[in-house]
Amino acid sequence: MALRVCRFGCASVKKINREDSLKKHFGILIFILWLAPSVRALEQKSLSEKLGEDYLSGQISRTLYLAYHLIAAENPEKLPAAYRNCPITHDICSTLRGGEARAHLDSASGAEKSLLAAALSRPDVSRLPLRLISPKGNFCLHFTTAGSDSATEAFVAEAARTFDYVYDLLIHEMGYHPPPDDLGGGGTPQLDVYIMQFSLYGETRFEQSVPGSNGQRYTSFIIIDNDFFGSAFKTQGVDALHVTAAHEFFHMVQGGYRYFPSTSMDSRFLFEASSVWFEEVAFDEVNDYLQYVQTFLNYPSNPFHVFSNTTYGLGLYMIMLEKRHHRNTIRRIWQGLYDQEPLPAWNAALAHDGEQIGLSLAHFAVWNGFTAGHADTVKFYPEADLYPPLTTKEKAVFMSTLVIEGNASELVTQYYCIEVPMGGVLQITPSLKRPADWMYSVAVYDPAKSDSYKITAGNGRQIVGPLSPGSELQLAITNISWPTFSYARNAQSFTFTLSAAFEQPSAEEGIYALSPAPFVPARDQFMQIQFILASAEETVTLYILSENGRKLIERELHGLPPGANCYFWDGRDANGLIVPSGIYLCHLRSDNKSWPLRKFAVMQ
Numbered sequence: 001m002a003l004r005v006c007r008f009g010c011a012s013v014k015k016i017n018r019e020d021s022l023k024k025h026f027g028i029l030i031f032i033l034w035l036a037p038s039v040r041a042l043e044q045k046s047l048s049e050k051l052g053e054d055y056l057s058g059q060i061s062r063t064l065y066l067a068y069h070l071i072a073a074e075n076p077e078k079l080p081a082a083y084r085n086c087p088i089t090h091d092i093c094s095t096l097r098g099g100e101a102r103a104h105l106d107s108a109s110g111a112e113k114s115l116l117a118a119a120l121s122r123p124d125v126s127r128l129p130l131r132l133i134s135p136k137g138n139f140c141l142h143f144t145t146a147g148s149d150s151a152t153e154a155f156v157a158e159a160a161r162t163f164d165y166v167y168d169l170l171i172h173e174m175g176y177h178p179p180p181d182d183l184g185g186g187g188t189p190q191l192d193v194y195i196m197q198f199s200l201y202g203e204t205r206f207e208q209s210v211p212g213s214n215g216q217r218y219t220s221f222i223i224i225d226n227d228f229f230g231s232a233f234k235t236q237g238v239d240a241l242h243v244t245a246a247h248e249f250f251h252m253v254q255g256g257y258r259y260f261p262s263t264s265m266d267s268r269f270l271f272e273a274s275s276v277w278f279e280e281v282a283f284d285e286v287n288d289y290l291q292y293v294q295t296f297l298n299y300p301s302n303p304f305h306v307f308s309n310t311t312y313g314l315g316l317y318m319i320m321l322e323k324r325h326h327r328n329t330i331r332r333i334w335q336g337l338y339d340q341e342p343l344p345a346w347n348a349a350l351a352h353d354g355e356q357i358g359l360s361l362a363h364f365a366v367w368n369g370f371t372a373g374h375a376d377t378v379k380f381y382p383e384a385d386l387y388p389p390l391t392t393k394e395k396a397v398f399m400s401t402l403v404i405e406g407n408a409s410e411l412v413t414q415y416y417c418i419e420v421p422m423g424g425v426l427q428i429t430p431s432l433k434r435p436a437d438w439m440y441s442v443a444v445y446d447p448a449k450s451d452s453y454k455i456t457a458g459n460g461r462q463i464v465g466p467l468s469p470g471s472e473l474q475l476a477i478t479n480i481s482w483p484t485f486s487y488a489r490n491a492q493s494f495t496f497t498l499s500a501a502f503e504q505p506s507a508e509e510g511i512y513a514l515s516p517a518p519f520v521p522a523r524d525q526f527m528q529i530q531f532i533l534a535s536a537e538e539t540v541t542l543y544i545l546s547e548n549g550r551k552l553i554e555r556e557l558h559g560l561p562p563g564a565n566c567y568f569w570d571g572r573d574a575n576g577l578i579v580p581s582g583i584y585l586c587h588l589r590s591d592n593k594s595w596p597l598r599k600f601a602v603m604q
């Protein structure tokens, strides 16, 4: 799959050669042309666009496509003549493309393989002959003070201190495993950072499989730009150095958990979401990530798990996880990736906190509704007042009845903005063929009250209001079913009817669905336990019991909203073993309530 260059504010031209002012001004001219849509058609194609087109039309192989991207970042003068003068667009972080190139190396052959291998190798020692060991001894920085790659000694010293700082924070304070030893790569026992004129912020380049890891873990080195000055950088100078060091060092650590091409489901979204989040953890005062937030909030309905130009904005999701759960929840996702695919690893980390992906995505949709003018920095994102509003798919006006029809594929959320000029009480009634595949949330913006929200599963009805005249709702509908592979798109339709409500819903509490039935753990992965609560509950304890009442698991679920809720059970008992075929019981209890037992069957 071609990686798309971000076109929303971060694609631009970096200096081609600082020594050559003519070329530099030509670059700026192209940048200005790019900014003007009316003359965009006249503009020369960017290198990324040209390579993408030539690859798709079969003029160049995937090997060359990847190799030329790598060569462009470090040695643009070595590109074939046809590409040499194409302006180099600015990728956010080229780690993922480099990783794809590394994975591609085995299947490449002949001269193309040699070219790709050379492009993936470490920068030439003769180009960066000087070395500085970081004060704490974790890193060796390779640099030069001559020519176009030159970096000032102050810059190199700051880089050394910064890498030590992010190392201490992530490894010693936050408890991640140190990156794999690079086996003496670069001729030093330390981890290596190369500082050179690089047409991107930085890259963590995966180098070799950690012995005994079967290609699941990789050593790496880091390349960063030599000054972070130029029109390409949204954030410049030392600020850019800081967030780039945080971002790329986390990639280096991630390579020690799971090299992304080694999962069968695409795991790149976890790489970028985590690295962007860590920029904020390490350097809260530098807000380079706002560019990604904007892209995401403009296009919030891409499948969560499929890598695209909005993936970087999923750093927001990690910011939510840290605040709703704990910083360690994100580390548990990475630990899970050691031996699990991305979705089970992610789900297991949430399950540790009594939650699962579906409910987590419903909360994420709510948080995305409280930005800009609706920001609540205490309850939701701490910097939500700096974010733009979410671009909702459709705006509609509710008078007496409103029917919303749409569709969504796996892990997609569709957002609607509904104006309620008259106010009143609304009833939202979903009509869903497979209710277990859905969750929806309603964020309520009432001019006379503080903002609020509700989350509901499946076909559960929701009563909203009474609303003051002039209220607005954000209805977010999430398909929570799991894709069978990364790019599977199985769009399912939904219908939601909004009507004026005169009655409260009958609150039949307790478990209302256990699906699928029977539950076959090897086939289904999870059984959904759906239940209704008449009121919000601080803590509900869920038990799975054998038919004769022996306790197999006990899970505390926290902070549950009224209405329908859902828990995913993976078929394992407290010892982590899949339970044998048989009849089982599910039971729910809170401090002051106990709901009826439900029977279900497990088959192997």
Ligand SMILES: [Zn+2]
Pocket: 093, 094, 095, 096, 247, 251, 271, 272, 275
């Ligand atoms: Zn990255």
